[in-house]
Amino acid sequence: MSQKQENLIVVLDVGSAFTRVLAGDLNEGALRYRAHAVVESAGMRKGLIAELGPAARAVKAASDQAERQVRVNIDECLVGVGGPNVIGVNTTAGLNFGTRMREISKDDVTIAVERARGVSLPPDREILHLLTRQFVLDEQPGIHDPVGMVGSRLEVDLHMSTCSGSAQQSVVTCANRAGLEVTDTVFEALAAAEATLTADERELGVCVLDIGAHSTELVVFFEGAVAHTGSIPFGGQHFTNDLAVVLQMPVAQAEQLKLRYGHCVVTAVPQLDEVEIRSSQPHGETRMIRHRSVAEILEPRARELFDMVRRSLRDGGVLGALGAGVVLTGGGAVLPGLLDVTESILHVRARIGQPVQLSRMPPELTHPAYTTLVGMLLYAHRKRVTRTAENNSLRAKLRAIFAASL
Ligand SMILES: Nc1ncnc2c1ncn2[C@@H]1O[C@H](COP(=O)(O)OP(=O)(O)OP(=O)(O)O)[C@@H](O)[C@H]1O
Numbered sequence: 198m199s200q201k202q203e204n205l206i207v208v209l210d211v212g213s214a215f216t217r218v219l220a221g222d223l224n225e226g227a228l229r230y231r232a233h234a235v236v237e238s239a240g241m242r243k244g245l246i247a248e249l250g251p252a253a254r255a256v257k258a259a260s261d262q263a264e265r266q267v268r269v270n271i272d273e274c275l276v277g278v279g280g281p282n283v284i285g286v287n288t289t290a291g292l293n294f295g296t297r298m299r300e301i302s303k304d305d306v307t308i309a310v311e312r313a314r315g316v317s318l319p320p321d322r323e324i325l326h327l328l329t330r331q332f333v334l335d336e337q338p339g340i341h342d343p344v345g346m347v348g349s350r351l352e353v354d355l356h357m358s359t360c361s362g363s364a365q366q367s368v369v370t371c372a373n374r375a376g377l378e379v380t381d382t383v384f385e386a387l388a389a390a391e392a393t394l395t396a397d398e399r400e401l402g403v404c405v406l407d408i409g410a411h412s413t414e415l416v417v418f419f420e421g422a423v424a425h426t427g428s429i430p431f432g433g434q435h436f437t438n439d440l441a442v443v444l445q446m447p448v449a450q451a452e453q454l455k456l457r458y459g460h461c462v463v464t465a466v467p468q469l470d471e472v473e474i475r476s477s478q479p480h481g482e483t484r485m486i487r488h489r490s491v492a493e494i495l496e497p498r499a500r501e502l503f504d505m506v507r508r509s510l511r512d513g514g515v516l517g518a519l520g521a522g523v524v525l526t527g528g529g530a531v532l533p534g535l536l537d538v539t540e541s542i543l544h545v546r547a548r549i550g551q552p553v554q555l556s557r558m559p560p561e562l563t564h565p566a567y568t569t570l571v572g573m574l575l576y577a578h579r580k581r582v583t584r585t586a587e588n589n590s591l592r593a594k595l596r597a598i599f600a601a602s603l
């Protein structure tokens with residue numbers, strides 16, 4: 198294995214069903230696919246890491262697979278943070294400059310943001326993302342960068358995406374145990390948004406739902422900024438478990454039944470159709486059940502999921518802000534009928550969110566189960582570009598200061 202490649206970017210998604218690694222690099226200014234690996238996750242419980250050893254072994258297996266493809270050492274990565282513990286908080290704070298108007302400086306912005314983020318959070322809460330929704334200068338809302346503008350009162354609206362500190366640390370420790378240093382973290386729904394939303398959707402108002410196996414993470418954009426983030430302890434595995442319990446079959450068999458015949462709109466399934474359920478045992482019996490009975494089990498669960506989504510949107514004050522509707526992504530999003538259930542409960546249009554195509558990306562990565570992973574790579578790349586631009590501008594400033602002092 199050769200030495201580290203400087204422009205290689207590696208991202209890691211430790212999901213409750215699958216652990217995924219994706220590597221890309223910069224080629225002539227564009228992000229290019231290099232390798233990916235998917236292994237079954239281990240040591241996960243209810244969307245969180247419950248046993249570090251097995252979880253880290255899954256990460257190591259995925260990272261080794263990717264390493265063999267790129268043929269360079271992979272020793273650092275960006276990791277996704279998700280699970281049912283992510284909570285979004287909106288805060289506002291302001292600065293008064295007295296009766297005289299004055300030009301807003303970078304320091305004024307920093308002070309306003311520091312005041313807004315100063316709200317006390319419950320113990321064990323970490324800020325995952327600190328996102329500016331807007332600045333309000335005097336009476337003018339909707340400002341993205343007030344530096345250089347003139348006014349007498351500056352206000353900032355922030356959105357803070359918070360997560361359990363210990364849950365976040367577990368993902369980092371798990372990567373470390375697999376030999377990977379963690380360079381950054383990203384909320385998984387935010388990453389999914391990066392890979393699938395258009396600028397128009399962000400402006401008009403849109404909700405991205407990343408439906409995984411054990412949890413569903415969500416992010417809402419309105420007027421180009423993040424207005425709400427949250428998570429729901431409910432995912433595709435809950436649909437499978439219901440089938441297993443009601444139809445009295447092993448979970449693995451219920452998963453196969455869901456993948457083959459799953460539907461969550463009862464009336465969309467022909468009344469007289471029957472489906473065959475083969476036993477997983479070598480000489481087990483085969484039985485026939487009504488196809489509709491599968492949908493009769495799945496539809497109430499789907500409605501329950503979207504009732505919870507509706508509650509989260511209402512609590513976040515964004516239920517009426519979805520002009521561009523809802524985008525469903527994650528492996529759980531492709532259950533037939535889910536778009537209809539979304540539209541009937543949230544009364545907005547819905548679509549499936551596939552990831553954008555990267556150069557040389559294999560076709561299987563355009564499945565919604567990879568949207569978060571591809572988005573994580575785009576996010577990591579964007580952060581790297583911003584950091585390089587900031588470093589360059591700092592270097593240019595230092596050069597100018599140095600030249601002036603000669
Ligand atoms: N064709 C399909 N029909 C219905 N459900 C599907 C289909 N394909 C995948 N799923 C479901 O998607 C879920 C896995 O999704 P995904 O790979 O996004 O999860 P994950 O990222 O590992 O989990 P999490 O995000 O909760 O940590 C499983 O519950 C699986 O049953």
Ligand SMILES: [Mg+2]
Binds near residue numbers: 279407408409527569
């Ligand atoms: Mg996931």
